[in-house]
Amino acid sequence: MHSWATLAVALLANGVAAQNMLRFACSQLVVDRIDPLVNPGVRYTPHLHQIVGGNSFNLTMDISKHDLAAQSSCTSCTFNEDLSNYWTAVMFFKAKNGTYKRVPQVGNGGPQGQLVNNGGLDVYYIPSGKVTAFKQGFRMLAGNAANTDNSKVSKGNICHRCWTSTNDNTFVGGAPCSGSDTVDIPQDTKCKMIRQTIIFPACWDGKNLDSPDHKSHVTYSGSGASGGGSCPSTHPVKLPQVMYELMWNVSSFMDKSIWPDSGPALMYSMNLGGAAAHGDYVFGWKGDSLQKAMDKNCNLNKDCPAAGLTAQTPAKYNACNIKQQAPETVDGWLKALPMGEMAIKA
Structure with a gap:
């Protein structure tokens, strides 16, 4: 068991503020071409998402x-009380012969301990001072799925990191979206995994x-995984900072002889690069469980009796x-x- 001092040092090493926060795994619910936030009612939306x-x-x-x-009977995320939905685009590899995979x-380790998931992503709720939990029906979008201009992306909030090992417990680099992290997806055969962060x-x-636009009702107050700074008068209510962390295991694609002769080998399902990375969020915690948390x-992905939070086993959330x-x-x-097929209204 970590002492608080050890945990604080570990959290700082990961560049995440050394206060308690939720950090937990979410496994794949489905990989599907629907998007009820941006394209409600449409089947075969413009690009593929992975949803948890x-x-x-x-x-x-x-x-x-x-x-x-009320309407969900299970969740692919760790906490029984969290029936929210979280989704992102999917990363593909393009081979020299023009086919895609x-x-x-994979799960993510690091100083706070390994998280086990079957596909999917890891979710953080990072408080900074007193925060107000989201309300029933709240939703928001980070990033722009059509963007091709790196300069229009805050590297401190959406970024990619090259990991030269497939061992997710060998932590690489400093705070999320700092140092050598890039807006672009790294296109380098030395990368064995690519960590994607969406804040x-x-x-x-x-x-x-x-x-x-699913954005104007919220605003950033700084960058990085600090929980955010003081809120402006236009958006005065401080929320828990939501962060997605995804580990894309690219190790089986790093033979340069199978890479395309020109253009990127790795891209998102929009057929665009890291500048188009985005995340969708729809709040669905039971009652006031997130506020209590x-x-x-x-802290982290553990039971929290004081707030009534109960953590499922990986076998349980993987089965949803x-x-x-x-x-x-x-x-x-x-x-x-x-990306093809005519959209069909439900």
Whole structure:
């Protein structure tokens, strides 16, 4: 068992503020071409996503009617009380012969301990001082799936890191989105894994659960995984800072002889690079469990009786899956990225 001093040093080594925070694994719920936030009601959306969280995830998820916590019977995330949905684009490798293969995801270790997941991603809720938990129906988007301009991305909030080992417990580098981290996806055969970090805004206008661009109701207050700074008067309510961490295992693709003769070997499912990295978030914690977790200083991925949080075993959250709602083959070698097909309204 870590002493507090040891844990504090470990957290600082990871560049994450040395206060208690939730850090937990979420396994793959489904890999699917739907997006109820940006393209509600559409099957075969413009690009493929990997989704984690509550199993009531569906095509529309109308903000006024869909209660994730009430309608989900399981979650692919660690805590029983968290029926939220979290999703991102999928990374692909393009071979010299023009075929594509989805890059597998693995769990993430580091100083705070290994997280076990079957695909999926790791989620952080980082408080900075007194924070107000999200309200039922809240949703937001970080990043821009159509962006091709690195200069329009805050490297302190969305970034990639090259890991030269497949051992996720061998921590590399400093704070998330610092040092040699890049907006671009590293295109280097020395990388065995690529860690993707997506940090969401931590200041809210206090009124709107969403906005037309899914961004204007929230704003950043600084960069990096610090929990954020003071909030501006336009967005005065301090939220827990949500951060996604994904480990893409690229080790089986690092033979340069199979790389394309020109252009990138690694890209996201939009057929774009790191500048288009993005994350979607729909809040779905039961009752006031997240507020209690923040108030009671719940930590990492452990049971927290003071807030009523109970952690599932990996076997339990790994078993929470749903079928694709836009059925298609997404694994193995593909002739093209899953971007075609006419969108079909549900």
